[in-house]
Amino acid sequence: MIDQTVKELGPLTVMVANAGIAQVKEVLEISEEDVRKMFDVNFMGVWNCYTLAAKQMIAQGPVEASSTGYKIIGAASIVAFKPFPLLSHYSASKWAVRGFTQVFAMEMAKHHIQVNAYAPGIVGTAMWDLIDEKLGEIEGRGKGESVTKYATDLTAMKRVSVPDDVGKVVGGFLAGPDSEFVTGQTIVVDGGIIFT
Numbered sequence: 001m002i003d004q005t006v007k008e009l010g011p012l013t014v015m016v017a018n019a020g021i022a023q024v025k026e027v028l029e030i031s032e033e034d035v036r037k038m039f040d041v042n043f044m045g046v047w048n049c050y051t052l053a054a055k056q057m058i059a060q061g062p063v064e065a066s067s068t069g070y071k072i073i074g075a076a077s078i079v080a081f082k083p084f085p086l087l088s089h090y091s092a093s094k095w096a097v098r099g100f101t102q103v104f105a106m107e108m109a110k111h112h113i114q115v116n117a118y119a120p121g122i123v124g125t126a127m128w129d130l131i132d133e134k135l136g137e138i139e140g141r142g143k144g145e146s147v148t149k150y151a152t153d154l155t156a157m158k159r160v161s162v163p164d165d166v167g168k169v170v171g172g173f174l175a176g177p178d179s180e181f182v183t184g185q186t187i188v189v190d191g192g193i194i195f196t
Helices: 002-010 032-062 088-111 127-137 145-154 163-174
Strands: 014-017 070-077 115-118 186-189
Touching: 002 032, 014 032, 032 070, 032 088, 032 115, 032 127, 070 163, 088 115, 088 163, 127 145, 163 186
Parallel strands: 014 070, 070 115, 115 186
Antiparallel strands: none
């Protein structure tokens, strides 16, 4: 992926490791295969993107003065701060992303690479459609009711976020020049569920 991107678009300056999956299941019903799959996508995907992007950036040498600098950004979640019942292995995988982001930022600082993550809350995406459906089955609610309940009960802003709420923080702030002195952080974008 990186080789093709560099070949077609030029030097790599920003990597966003955004892929992720979720699974709603009681902790004693989760199989070893469930855990491995969760960590393969949510943590190993981030690990691969971080390490391979950093190697490419280091090989490229210093960035131009006009550039936003080298940025590596990963997808965490609000469950990296406060785990939720029925999302145990998802929560654990996102805690791992948050911790890895911190140590990776420490080690990459000498290479002038900033490493941060973002922690979305309840976002109107296919992932939350799945969570809504499974929570509804377990807790006895209809389609759309769980997501509405959690958004209303948990967020200070009383709404489900849209992808642009997260995209502006990631593509606007974290990937841009205004974050030049920010590294090792997990920026919460959740409308007021987690307060750090």
